[in-house]
């Protein structure tokens with residue numbers, strides 16, 4: 069994959085004429101939601117660049133009536149996203165614990181040992197593969213963002229700085245590497261050439277190997293109004309129905325699925341080669357049936373989503389306007405990608421939030437893209453003693469309310485924006 073500005077322009081021109089589905093190439097005509105224009109959500113602005121122009125791209129999400137893939141065109145190349153990636157997975161305590169449970173479980177279920185190879189795609193800072201080390205299972209991380217890959221290498225997790233697809237899969241096979249387990253957590257959404265990526269997975273998997281993929285479930289996105297999880301870096305939003313079609317296109321099959329609470333509600337799907345010994349579990353047919361009865365194979369389920377997101381925007385703004393009119397002070401907690409979709413879509417700037425805080429030191433002293441809210445260390449909340457704290461990574465709200473329960477000493481309350489505005493009093497809250 070070599071993107072050049074000229075290629076990107078040509079691609080945008082093509083999209084204007086006729087968008088085609090990233091997975092099945094059918095023409096796509098239905099809007100899922102149009103969130104307007106916003107800058108890339110991971111482009112945190114350093115103080116010296118505050119006066120510069122930012123590039124805004126459309127966040128107009130479409131849905132395919134053939135395979136039901138909810139999708140954004142790739143206005144931004146993966147190179148642009150990944151050269152310096154601000155997200156270090158290890159900063160989320162609960163996510164690292166989730167990864168450890170997964171590794172212990174997968175090693176036991178699939179009998180992984182010293183002769184096995186586990187490959188993780190988008191292995192970030194080694195937050196997951198590190199847990200295979202005490203089990204004696206060899207691993208290889210694939211991570212295109214050099215800065216987070218270096219953090220993995222520093223902690224002894226072998227990591228290749230590259231993009232994954234058919235090309236890299238062939239290179240690894242030529243080096244004698246094939247995987248007993250391929251892990252892809254929250255990477256599928258960020259792959260512009262989905263078919264190349266999945267074809268690479270199919271190649272790299274041993275004949276009886278297993279692939280597990282985790283991704284936010286589009287059913288939950290729709291049911292719980294999670295429009296803020298849409299951003300430019302997330303090109304695709306999946307149901308199990310769509311994953312099943314995707315697997316079949318590449319000689320793979322889904323043999324198990326689990327529902328997880330992570331990222332507002334995710335699926336973990338287990339794939340293997342279609343001719344392998346794995347037999348699909350009842351969970352697979354059960355969830356496929358639930359998706360049908362829940363309307364995920366009907367266009368109206370998708371096309372009616374935008375009205376609910378518009379309502380959530382009005383609710384949040386009404387709350388913030390009322391609070392400011394009463395003279396209350398408000399700050400944010402967290403500066404995640406999804407926070408920036410919400411802030412830009414609702415046009416919430418320093419007129420509402422004095423600042424936000426984040427545990428990731430990379431973001432300290434920088435400003436959120438578009439709305440330019442200053443990002444400070446978490447301790448800034450203790451100093452400012454705001455009346456309300458708007459939790460932007462609402463999927464971690466229980467963890468955050470627990471960690472920050474001391475704000476009750478000055479009577480502060482938390483506000484969760486999604487699925488609709490909810491105020492949490494830490495003095496009363498039992499996580």
Ligand SMILES: [Zn+2]
Nearest residue numbers: 089092132135
């Ligand atoms: Zn399609």
